[in-house]
Amino acid sequence: MANSFTNLALFSSLLLLCIAVSPSVAFRPKALVLPVTKDSATQQYIAKINQRTPLVPVKVTLHLGGQYLWVDCDQGYVSSSYRPARCRSAQCSLSGSKSCGDCYDGPKPGCNNNTCGLLPDNAIANSGTSGELASDVISIQSTDGKNPGKVVSVSKYLFTCGSGFLLEGLAKGVKGMAGLGRTRISMPSLFSAAFSFDRKFALCLTSSSSPGVVIFGDGPYVMLPGMDVSKNLIYTPLIINPVSTASAYFQGKKSADYFIGVKSIKINDHAVNINSSLLSITKDGYGGTKISTVNPYTVLETSIYDALLKAFKKSLSRVPRVKPVKPFGLCFNSTFLGSTRVGPGVPQIDLVLQSKSVYWRIFGANSMVQVKNDVSCLGFVDGGSKPRTSIVIGGHQIENNLLLFDLATSKLGFSSSLLFRQTTCGSFNFTSNA
Ligand SMILES: *[C@@H]1O[C@H](CO)[C@@H](O)[C@H](O)[C@H]1NC(C)=O
Ligand SMILES: *[C@@H]1O[C@H](CO)[C@@H](O)[C@H](O)[C@H]1NC(C)=O
Ligand SMILES: *[C@@H]1O[C@H](CO)[C@@H](O)[C@H](O)[C@H]1NC(C)=O
Numbered sequence: 001m002a003n004s005f006t007n008l009a010l011f012s013s014l015l016l017l018c019i020a021v022s023p024s025v026a027f028r029p030k031a032l033v034l035p036v037t038k039d040s041a042t043q044q045y046i047a048k049i050n051q052r053t054p055l056v057p058v059k060v061t062l063h064l065g066g067q068y069l070w071v072d073c074d075q076g077y078v079s080s081s082y083r084p085a086r087c088r089s090a091q092c093s094l095s096g097s098k099s100c101g102d103c104y105d106g107p108k109p110g111c112n113n114n115t116c117g118l119l120p121d122n123a124i125a126n127s128g129t130s131g132e133l134a135s136d137v138i139s140i141q142s143t144d145g146k147n148p149g150k151v152v153s154v155s156k157y158l159f160t161c162g163s164g165f166l167l168e169g170l171a172k173g174v175k176g177m178a179g180l181g182r183t184r185i186s187m188p189s190l191f192s193a194a195f196s197f198d199r200k201f202a203l204c205l206t207s208s209s210s211p212g213v214v215i216f217g218d219g220p221y222v223m224l225p226g227m228d229v230s231k232n233l234i235y236t237p238l239i240i241n242p243v244s245t246a247s248a249y250f251q252g253k254k255s256a257d258y259f260i261g262v263k264s265i266k267i268n269d270h271a272v273n274i275n276s277s278l279l280s281i282t283k284d285g286y287g288g289t290k291i292s293t294v295n296p297y298t299v300l301e302t303s304i305y306d307a308l309l310k311a312f313k314k315s316l317s318r319v320p321r322v323k324p325v326k327p328f329g330l331c332f333n334s335t336f337l338g339s340t341r342v343g344p345g346v347p348q349i350d351l352v353l354q355s356k357s358v359y360w361r362i363f364g365a366n367s368m369v370q371v372k373n374d375v376s377c378l379g380f381v382d383g384g385s386k387p388r389t390s391i392v393i394g395g396h397q398i399e400n401n402l403l404l405f406d407l408a409t410s411k412l413g414f415s416s417s418l419l420f421r422q423t424t425c426g427s428f429n430f431t432s433n434a
Protein backbone atom coordinates (compact mmCIF):
# COMPACT_ATOMS: atom_id res chain seq x y z
CA MET A 1 0.00 0.00 0.00
CA ALA A 2 2.84 2.40 0.67
CA ASN A 3 3.60 2.39 -3.02
CA SER A 4 0.10 3.33 -4.01
CA PHE A 5 0.76 6.95 -3.26
CA THR A 6 4.33 6.97 -4.48
CA ASN A 7 3.41 6.04 -7.99
CA LEU A 8 -0.26 6.02 -8.80
CA ALA A 9 0.34 5.66 -12.50
CA LEU A 10 1.97 2.27 -12.13
CA PHE A 11 -0.82 0.86 -10.05
CA SER A 12 -3.81 1.17 -12.28
CA SER A 13 -5.29 -1.99 -10.83
CA LEU A 14 -5.40 -0.22 -7.49
CA LEU A 15 -7.01 2.85 -8.98
CA LEU A 16 -10.41 2.22 -7.49
CA LEU A 17 -8.96 1.77 -4.07
CA CYS A 18 -6.86 4.88 -4.48
CA ILE A 19 -9.84 6.95 -5.50
CA ALA A 20 -11.44 5.88 -2.27
CA VAL A 21 -8.55 7.29 -0.25
CA SER A 22 -7.49 10.15 -2.47
CA PRO A 23 -10.41 12.06 -3.96
CA SER A 24 -8.10 14.28 -6.01
CA VAL A 25 -6.67 11.49 -8.15
CA ALA A 26 -8.81 12.37 -11.18
CA PHE A 27 -7.04 15.71 -11.43
CA ARG A 28 -3.30 15.35 -11.55
CA PRO A 29 -1.50 18.63 -10.84
CA LYS A 30 1.75 19.50 -12.63
CA ALA A 31 2.96 21.63 -9.76
CA LEU A 32 1.99 22.76 -6.25
CA VAL A 33 2.40 26.13 -4.59
CA LEU A 34 3.08 26.99 -0.96
CA PRO A 35 3.11 30.66 0.13
CA VAL A 36 5.99 31.60 2.45
CA THR A 37 6.13 34.63 4.73
CA LYS A 38 8.99 35.96 6.83
CA ASP A 39 8.49 36.27 10.59
CA SER A 40 10.03 39.59 11.51
CA ALA A 41 10.81 38.68 15.13
CA THR A 42 12.85 35.57 14.29
CA GLN A 43 13.62 36.12 10.57
CA GLN A 44 12.35 32.62 9.93
CA TYR A 45 10.50 31.73 6.73
CA ILE A 46 7.10 30.33 7.60
CA ALA A 47 4.65 28.24 5.60
CA LYS A 48 1.22 26.97 6.52
CA ILE A 49 0.34 23.41 5.63
CA ASN A 50 -3.10 21.84 5.98
CA GLN A 51 -2.91 18.45 7.59
CA ARG A 52 -5.03 15.80 9.40
CA THR A 53 -8.72 14.84 9.47
CA PRO A 54 -10.43 17.18 9.93
CA LEU A 55 -7.87 19.43 8.21
CA VAL A 56 -6.15 22.02 10.39
CA PRO A 57 -3.65 24.68 9.36
CA VAL A 58 -0.20 23.97 10.83
CA LYS A 59 2.50 26.65 10.80
CA VAL A 60 5.97 25.31 10.05
CA THR A 61 9.41 26.89 9.68
CA LEU A 62 10.95 26.24 6.29
CA HIS A 63 14.21 24.29 6.40
CA LEU A 64 15.74 24.00 2.94
CA GLY A 65 18.27 21.36 4.03
CA GLY A 66 15.84 19.60 6.38
CA GLN A 67 15.29 15.87 6.01
CA TYR A 68 11.49 15.81 6.06
CA LEU A 69 8.42 17.41 7.58
CA TRP A 70 8.18 17.03 11.33
CA VAL A 71 5.46 18.40 13.57
CA ASP A 72 4.87 18.36 17.31
CA CYS A 73 2.58 15.44 18.15
CA ASP A 74 2.70 16.00 21.94
CA GLN A 75 0.26 18.89 22.02
CA GLY A 76 -3.14 18.88 20.37
CA TYR A 77 -2.53 16.43 17.54
CA VAL A 78 -6.02 15.15 16.77
CA SER A 79 -6.70 13.28 13.55
CA SER A 80 -8.72 10.26 12.51
CA SER A 81 -6.35 9.58 9.60
CA TYR A 82 -3.09 9.44 11.56
CA ARG A 83 -1.25 6.14 10.92
CA PRO A 84 2.07 5.20 12.50
CA ALA A 85 4.55 3.57 10.12
CA ARG A 86 5.16 -0.01 11.23
CA CYS A 87 8.62 -1.49 11.64
CA ARG A 88 9.95 -3.04 8.42
CA SER A 89 7.17 -1.45 6.33
CA ALA A 90 7.89 -0.02 2.89
CA GLN A 91 7.43 3.48 4.36
CA CYS A 92 10.01 2.69 7.01
CA SER A 93 12.59 1.53 4.51
CA LEU A 94 11.92 4.54 2.26
CA SER A 95 12.72 6.79 5.21
CA GLY A 96 16.11 5.17 5.85
CA SER A 97 15.21 4.60 9.50
CA LYS A 98 17.53 2.43 11.51
CA SER A 99 15.35 2.19 14.57
CA CYS A 100 12.21 0.42 15.55
CA GLY A 101 10.49 0.58 18.89
CA ASP A 102 7.63 0.52 21.32
CA CYS A 103 6.08 3.32 23.30
CA TYR A 104 4.39 2.83 26.64
CA ASP A 105 2.25 5.97 27.13
CA GLY A 106 0.07 5.33 24.11
CA PRO A 107 -1.46 4.54 21.87
CA LYS A 108 -1.68 8.11 20.60
CA PRO A 109 -0.11 10.13 17.78
CA GLY A 110 3.65 9.99 18.33
CA CYS A 111 3.45 7.00 20.67
CA ASN A 112 2.61 3.57 19.29
CA ASN A 113 4.11 0.10 19.46
CA ASN A 114 6.06 -1.55 16.67
CA THR A 115 6.79 1.73 14.89
CA CYS A 116 9.60 3.05 12.83
CA GLY A 117 11.67 5.82 14.42
CA LEU A 118 13.54 8.79 12.97
CA LEU A 119 15.55 11.64 14.48
CA PRO A 120 13.74 14.94 13.83
CA ASP A 121 15.94 17.99 14.43
CA ASN A 122 15.66 21.71 14.94
CA ALA A 123 18.45 23.31 12.94
CA ILE A 124 17.92 26.67 14.65
CA ALA A 125 18.28 25.53 18.27
CA ASN A 126 20.60 22.72 17.15
CA SER A 127 18.50 20.17 19.00
CA GLY A 128 17.21 16.76 18.06
CA THR A 129 15.15 13.89 19.43
CA SER A 130 13.67 10.59 18.36
CA GLY A 131 10.18 10.48 16.92
CA GLU A 132 7.71 8.18 15.32
CA LEU A 133 7.40 8.07 11.52
CA ALA A 134 3.74 8.37 10.54
CA SER A 135 1.44 9.32 7.73
CA ASP A 136 -1.57 11.59 7.56
CA VAL A 137 -3.55 13.58 5.03
CA ILE A 138 -2.00 16.76 3.72
CA SER A 139 -3.66 19.20 1.34
CA ILE A 140 -2.06 21.87 -0.77
CA GLN A 141 -2.93 24.13 -3.70
CA SER A 142 -1.95 23.05 -7.19
CA THR A 143 -0.67 25.63 -9.67
CA ASP A 144 -0.22 26.10 -13.40
CA GLY A 145 2.79 28.26 -12.55
CA LYS A 146 0.79 31.49 -12.79
CA ASN A 147 -1.97 31.25 -10.18
CA PRO A 148 -2.99 28.77 -7.50
CA GLY A 149 -5.52 26.25 -8.74
CA LYS A 150 -7.52 23.38 -7.21
CA VAL A 151 -6.64 22.13 -3.76
CA VAL A 152 -5.28 18.58 -3.95
CA SER A 153 -4.44 16.14 -1.20
CA VAL A 154 -2.07 13.33 -0.45
CA SER A 155 -3.80 10.81 1.77
CA LYS A 156 -0.74 9.15 3.30
CA TYR A 157 1.83 11.90 3.48
CA LEU A 158 4.87 10.76 5.51
CA PHE A 159 6.18 12.94 8.32
CA THR A 160 7.82 12.52 11.70
CA CYS A 161 6.49 13.33 15.14
CA GLY A 162 8.62 15.86 16.98
CA SER A 163 8.16 16.86 20.60
CA GLY A 164 7.16 20.06 22.35
CA PHE A 165 10.73 20.88 23.40
CA LEU A 166 11.91 20.64 19.80
CA LEU A 167 9.87 23.78 19.04
CA GLU A 168 12.21 25.91 21.16
CA GLY A 169 13.63 28.81 19.14
CA LEU A 170 10.99 28.58 16.44
CA ALA A 171 8.67 31.49 15.64
CA LYS A 172 5.49 32.02 17.65
CA GLY A 173 2.72 29.60 16.68
CA VAL A 174 5.03 27.34 14.70
CA LYS A 175 4.46 23.60 15.25
CA GLY A 176 7.27 22.01 13.28
CA MET A 177 9.69 22.31 10.40
CA ALA A 178 9.22 21.69 6.69
CA GLY A 179 12.28 19.87 5.34
CA LEU A 180 12.98 20.39 1.65
CA GLY A 181 16.29 18.52 1.66
CA ARG A 182 17.95 15.76 -0.30
CA THR A 183 16.14 12.71 1.05
CA ARG A 184 13.50 10.40 -0.33
CA ILE A 185 10.93 11.63 2.20
CA SER A 186 11.54 15.39 2.02
CA MET A 187 8.57 17.47 0.88
CA PRO A 188 9.79 17.84 -2.74
CA SER A 189 10.44 14.09 -3.04
CA LEU A 190 7.09 13.06 -1.56
CA PHE A 191 5.04 15.52 -3.61
CA SER A 192 6.73 14.60 -6.88
CA ALA A 193 6.21 10.91 -6.09
CA ALA A 194 2.57 11.43 -5.13
CA PHE A 195 1.68 13.24 -8.35
CA SER A 196 4.35 11.83 -10.69
CA PHE A 197 5.87 15.18 -11.58
CA ASP A 198 9.50 16.15 -11.96
CA ARG A 199 11.67 15.98 -8.85
CA LYS A 200 12.35 19.68 -8.76
CA PHE A 201 11.18 22.70 -6.83
CA ALA A 202 11.67 26.44 -6.89
CA LEU A 203 12.33 28.62 -3.88
CA CYS A 204 11.67 32.33 -4.08
CA LEU A 205 11.78 34.15 -0.73
CA THR A 206 10.93 37.67 0.28
CA SER A 207 11.17 39.82 3.35
CA SER A 208 8.24 42.00 2.38
CA SER A 209 4.64 41.63 3.44
CA SER A 210 3.73 39.97 0.14
CA PRO A 211 4.53 36.28 0.49
CA GLY A 212 7.21 34.44 -1.44
CA VAL A 213 6.72 30.89 -2.73
CA VAL A 214 7.91 27.36 -2.86
CA ILE A 215 6.68 25.74 -6.07
CA PHE A 216 6.98 21.96 -6.18
CA GLY A 217 7.27 20.61 -9.73
CA ASP A 218 8.34 22.11 -13.01
CA GLY A 219 7.87 25.67 -14.26
CA PRO A 220 6.77 28.03 -15.62
CA TYR A 221 7.13 30.11 -12.49
CA VAL A 222 5.41 33.34 -13.37
CA MET A 223 5.71 36.54 -11.37
CA LEU A 224 3.68 39.68 -12.02
CA PRO A 225 3.67 41.46 -14.40
CA GLY A 226 3.81 38.14 -16.29
CA MET A 227 7.46 37.13 -16.25
CA ASP A 228 8.45 33.46 -16.31
CA VAL A 229 11.43 33.61 -13.95
CA SER A 230 12.41 30.00 -14.71
CA LYS A 231 13.89 31.36 -17.97
CA ASN A 232 17.53 32.44 -18.23
CA LEU A 233 18.76 30.70 -15.13
CA ILE A 234 22.42 29.89 -14.57
CA TYR A 235 23.10 26.27 -13.55
CA THR A 236 25.64 24.73 -11.22
CA PRO A 237 25.99 21.15 -9.96
CA LEU A 238 24.63 20.31 -6.52
CA ILE A 239 27.26 18.53 -4.47
CA ILE A 240 26.66 15.81 -1.91
CA ASN A 241 28.30 16.10 1.48
CA PRO A 242 28.96 12.48 2.54
CA VAL A 243 28.32 13.18 6.24
CA SER A 244 24.97 14.36 7.64
CA THR A 245 24.86 18.00 8.72
CA ALA A 246 21.68 17.49 10.78
CA SER A 247 21.68 18.04 14.56
CA ALA A 248 20.78 14.37 15.05
CA TYR A 249 21.22 11.56 12.56
CA PHE A 250 21.87 7.86 12.04
CA GLN A 251 25.50 6.91 11.47
CA GLY A 252 26.38 6.74 7.80
CA LYS A 253 23.71 9.20 6.60
CA LYS A 254 24.63 11.67 3.90
CA SER A 255 23.81 15.32 4.36
CA ALA A 256 20.35 16.45 3.26
CA ASP A 257 21.72 19.98 2.72
CA TYR A 258 22.23 21.53 -0.72
CA PHE A 259 25.93 22.17 -1.31
CA ILE A 260 27.37 24.01 -4.30
CA GLY A 261 30.93 24.28 -5.52
CA VAL A 262 32.11 27.84 -4.81
CA LYS A 263 35.71 28.02 -6.07
CA SER A 264 36.56 31.63 -5.25
CA ILE A 265 35.02 34.94 -4.25
CA LYS A 266 35.46 38.18 -6.18
CA ILE A 267 34.64 41.75 -5.26
CA ASN A 268 34.31 44.08 -8.24
CA ASP A 269 36.09 41.41 -10.27
CA HIS A 270 39.08 41.20 -7.92
CA ALA A 271 39.69 37.85 -6.24
CA VAL A 272 39.43 37.89 -2.44
CA ASN A 273 42.44 36.19 -0.90
CA ILE A 274 41.05 33.11 0.83
CA ASN A 275 42.31 29.64 1.68
CA SER A 276 40.65 27.63 -1.05
CA SER A 277 41.01 24.32 0.78
CA LEU A 278 38.19 25.54 3.04
CA LEU A 279 35.92 25.52 0.00
CA SER A 280 36.05 21.80 -0.65
CA ILE A 281 34.29 19.19 1.49
CA THR A 282 36.53 16.84 3.43
CA LYS A 283 35.72 13.14 3.86
CA ASP A 284 34.58 13.98 7.39
CA GLY A 285 32.02 16.37 5.92
CA TYR A 286 33.76 19.64 6.89
CA GLY A 287 34.06 22.70 4.69
CA GLY A 288 32.26 23.58 1.46
CA THR A 289 29.35 25.90 0.71
CA LYS A 290 25.68 25.27 1.37
CA ILE A 291 22.46 27.22 1.07
CA SER A 292 20.30 27.68 4.15
CA THR A 293 16.93 29.17 5.01
CA VAL A 294 17.53 28.89 8.75
CA ASN A 295 20.44 31.35 8.80
CA PRO A 296 19.19 34.89 8.24
CA TYR A 297 22.57 36.06 6.88
CA THR A 298 25.48 34.32 5.17
CA VAL A 299 27.86 32.81 7.71
CA LEU A 300 31.57 32.64 6.82
CA GLU A 301 34.49 30.83 8.41
CA THR A 302 36.58 33.49 10.21
CA SER A 303 39.48 33.78 7.76
CA ILE A 304 37.08 34.05 4.81
CA TYR A 305 35.00 36.58 6.73
CA ASP A 306 38.03 38.72 7.57
CA ALA A 307 39.28 38.63 3.97
CA LEU A 308 35.87 39.54 2.57
CA LEU A 309 35.47 42.50 4.93
CA LYS A 310 38.96 43.75 4.18
CA ALA A 311 38.43 43.61 0.42
CA PHE A 312 34.95 45.14 0.61
CA LYS A 313 36.18 47.97 2.84
CA LYS A 314 38.99 48.69 0.41
CA SER A 315 36.75 48.83 -2.63
CA LEU A 316 34.30 51.11 -0.83
CA SER A 317 36.90 53.34 0.83
CA ARG A 318 35.23 56.52 -0.47
CA VAL A 319 32.20 55.95 1.79
CA PRO A 320 32.42 56.98 5.48
CA ARG A 321 32.26 54.00 7.80
CA VAL A 322 30.35 54.04 11.07
CA LYS A 323 30.59 51.94 14.22
CA PRO A 324 29.56 48.34 13.37
CA VAL A 325 26.14 47.23 14.54
CA LYS A 326 25.92 43.60 15.72
CA PRO A 327 25.95 40.95 14.34
CA PHE A 328 27.73 42.75 11.50
CA GLY A 329 31.35 43.87 11.35
CA LEU A 330 31.38 46.51 8.62
CA CYS A 331 28.88 49.37 8.42
CA PHE A 332 28.65 52.53 6.37
CA ASN A 333 26.88 55.86 6.51
CA SER A 334 24.26 54.95 3.94
CA THR A 335 23.49 58.55 3.03
CA PHE A 336 26.71 58.34 0.99
CA LEU A 337 25.64 55.21 -0.88
CA GLY A 338 23.92 55.70 -4.18
CA SER A 339 20.88 53.66 -4.99
CA THR A 340 20.36 51.38 -7.98
CA ARG A 341 17.61 49.11 -9.26
CA VAL A 342 19.31 46.28 -7.36
CA GLY A 343 19.74 48.09 -4.06
CA PRO A 344 22.47 50.32 -2.59
CA GLY A 345 25.29 51.11 -5.00
CA VAL A 346 28.06 48.95 -3.55
CA PRO A 347 30.70 46.68 -5.10
CA GLN A 348 29.24 43.42 -6.39
CA ILE A 349 30.28 40.18 -4.72
CA ASP A 350 30.67 37.16 -7.01
CA LEU A 351 30.65 33.58 -5.84
CA VAL A 352 32.62 31.96 -8.64
CA LEU A 353 31.44 28.42 -9.38
CA GLN A 354 32.55 25.57 -11.68
CA SER A 355 34.31 27.92 -14.10
CA LYS A 356 35.34 31.59 -14.19
CA SER A 357 32.39 32.42 -16.40
CA VAL A 358 29.82 30.91 -14.01
CA TYR A 359 29.19 32.99 -10.93
CA TRP A 360 26.42 33.98 -8.56
CA ARG A 361 26.50 37.76 -8.44
CA ILE A 362 25.34 39.41 -5.23
CA PHE A 363 24.18 43.03 -5.56
CA GLY A 364 23.52 45.67 -2.88
CA ALA A 365 19.95 44.56 -2.15
CA ASN A 366 21.31 41.14 -1.10
CA SER A 367 24.67 42.16 0.35
CA MET A 368 23.68 45.17 2.46
CA VAL A 369 21.34 45.38 5.45
CA GLN A 370 19.81 48.72 6.43
CA VAL A 371 20.03 48.59 10.23
CA LYS A 372 19.08 52.20 10.93
CA ASN A 373 18.02 55.24 8.97
CA ASP A 374 21.51 56.17 7.87
CA VAL A 375 23.44 52.98 8.65
CA SER A 376 23.85 50.10 6.23
CA CYS A 377 25.98 47.06 7.02
CA LEU A 378 27.56 44.28 4.98
CA GLY A 379 25.11 41.43 5.73
CA PHE A 380 27.60 38.63 6.37
CA VAL A 381 28.49 37.22 9.79
CA ASP A 382 31.48 35.52 11.37
CA GLY A 383 31.02 31.76 11.82
CA GLY A 384 34.14 31.13 13.90
CA SER A 385 37.37 29.39 12.97
CA LYS A 386 36.29 25.74 12.84
CA PRO A 387 32.72 25.72 11.58
CA ARG A 388 31.23 22.58 10.10
CA THR A 389 30.55 24.35 6.79
CA SER A 390 32.82 27.18 5.57
CA ILE A 391 30.17 29.20 3.73
CA VAL A 392 26.47 29.05 4.60
CA ILE A 393 24.56 31.25 2.17
CA GLY A 394 21.72 32.68 4.26
CA GLY A 395 18.22 34.03 3.78
CA HIS A 396 19.05 37.70 3.13
CA GLN A 397 21.35 36.71 0.28
CA ILE A 398 18.72 34.58 -1.49
CA GLU A 399 15.68 36.85 -1.15
CA ASN A 400 14.27 37.98 -4.49
CA ASN A 401 16.45 35.40 -6.24
CA LEU A 402 14.78 32.37 -7.80
CA LEU A 403 16.51 29.13 -6.87
CA LEU A 404 15.52 26.03 -8.81
CA PHE A 405 16.58 22.76 -7.19
CA ASP A 406 16.57 19.88 -9.64
CA LEU A 407 16.96 16.70 -7.62
CA ALA A 408 16.85 14.32 -10.59
CA THR A 409 19.81 15.93 -12.35
CA SER A 410 21.44 17.28 -9.14
CA LYS A 411 21.62 20.84 -10.40
CA LEU A 412 20.81 24.26 -8.99
CA GLY A 413 19.44 26.94 -11.29
CA PHE A 414 19.66 30.51 -10.01
CA SER A 415 18.48 33.84 -11.35
CA SER A 416 20.55 36.38 -9.37
CA SER A 417 18.47 39.40 -8.33
CA LEU A 418 14.98 39.47 -9.83
CA LEU A 419 14.98 43.21 -9.19
CA PHE A 420 16.98 43.48 -12.43
CA ARG A 421 14.03 41.94 -14.24
CA GLN A 422 11.71 44.38 -12.48
CA THR A 423 9.93 41.74 -10.49
CA THR A 424 10.29 40.21 -7.02
CA CYS A 425 9.66 36.92 -5.23
CA GLY A 426 6.64 38.61 -3.65
CA SER A 427 4.95 38.98 -7.04
CA PHE A 428 3.26 35.62 -7.48
CA ASN A 429 -0.42 36.13 -8.33
CA PHE A 430 -2.21 34.37 -5.46
CA THR A 431 -5.67 34.86 -6.94
CA SER A 432 -6.95 31.33 -7.50
CA ASN A 433 -8.07 30.39 -10.99
CA ALA A 434 -9.59 27.09 -9.85
C1 LIG B 1 2.91 -1.79 23.80
O1 LIG B 1 3.09 -3.10 24.20
C2 LIG B 1 3.19 -3.29 25.62
C3 LIG B 1 3.41 -4.74 25.91
O2 LIG B 1 4.35 -5.31 25.06
C4 LIG B 1 1.95 -2.81 26.30
O3 LIG B 1 2.11 -2.87 27.68
C5 LIG B 1 1.68 -1.38 25.90
O4 LIG B 1 0.46 -0.94 26.41
C6 LIG B 1 1.66 -1.23 24.38
N1 LIG B 1 1.54 0.15 24.05
C7 LIG B 1 0.80 0.62 23.09
C8 LIG B 1 0.91 2.07 22.80
O5 LIG B 1 0.06 -0.10 22.44
C1 LIG C 1 43.92 26.26 4.80
O1 LIG C 1 42.86 25.56 5.43
C2 LIG C 1 43.19 24.21 5.71
C3 LIG C 1 41.91 23.56 6.22
O2 LIG C 1 41.40 24.23 7.34
C4 LIG C 1 44.33 24.16 6.69
O3 LIG C 1 44.65 22.82 6.98
C5 LIG C 1 45.53 24.88 6.11
O4 LIG C 1 46.56 24.94 7.07
C6 LIG C 1 45.17 26.29 5.68
N1 LIG C 1 46.26 26.91 4.96
C7 LIG C 1 46.71 28.13 5.24
C8 LIG C 1 47.82 28.63 4.38
O5 LIG C 1 46.26 28.81 6.16
C1 LIG D 1 25.86 60.30 7.99
O1 LIG D 1 26.24 61.46 7.27
C2 LIG D 1 25.37 62.57 7.46
C3 LIG D 1 25.79 63.66 6.48
O2 LIG D 1 27.17 63.95 6.65
C4 LIG D 1 25.41 62.98 8.91
O3 LIG D 1 24.51 64.03 9.12
C5 LIG D 1 24.99 61.79 9.77
O4 LIG D 1 25.13 62.13 11.15
C6 LIG D 1 25.88 60.60 9.46
N1 LIG D 1 25.36 59.44 10.20
C7 LIG D 1 26.14 58.62 10.92
C8 LIG D 1 25.47 57.48 11.60
O5 LIG D 1 27.34 58.80 11.02
Ligand SMILES: *[C@@H]1O[C@H](CO)[C@@H](O)[C@H](O)[C@H]1NC(C)=O
Residues within 6 Å of the ligand: 147, 224, 429, 430, 431, 432, 433
Ligand atom coordinates in the same frame (compact mmCIF):
# COMPACT_ATOMS: atom_id res chain seq x y z
C1 LIG E 1 -4.21 37.58 -11.16
O1 LIG E 1 -4.85 36.44 -11.65
C2 LIG E 1 -6.25 36.60 -11.83
C3 LIG E 1 -6.83 35.23 -12.19
O2 LIG E 1 -6.21 34.72 -13.35
C4 LIG E 1 -6.49 37.65 -12.90
O3 LIG E 1 -7.87 37.82 -13.07
C5 LIG E 1 -5.85 38.94 -12.45
O4 LIG E 1 -5.95 39.91 -13.48
C6 LIG E 1 -4.37 38.73 -12.14
N1 LIG E 1 -3.81 39.94 -11.53
C7 LIG E 1 -2.97 40.73 -12.17
C8 LIG E 1 -2.51 41.94 -11.41
O5 LIG E 1 -2.56 40.48 -13.29
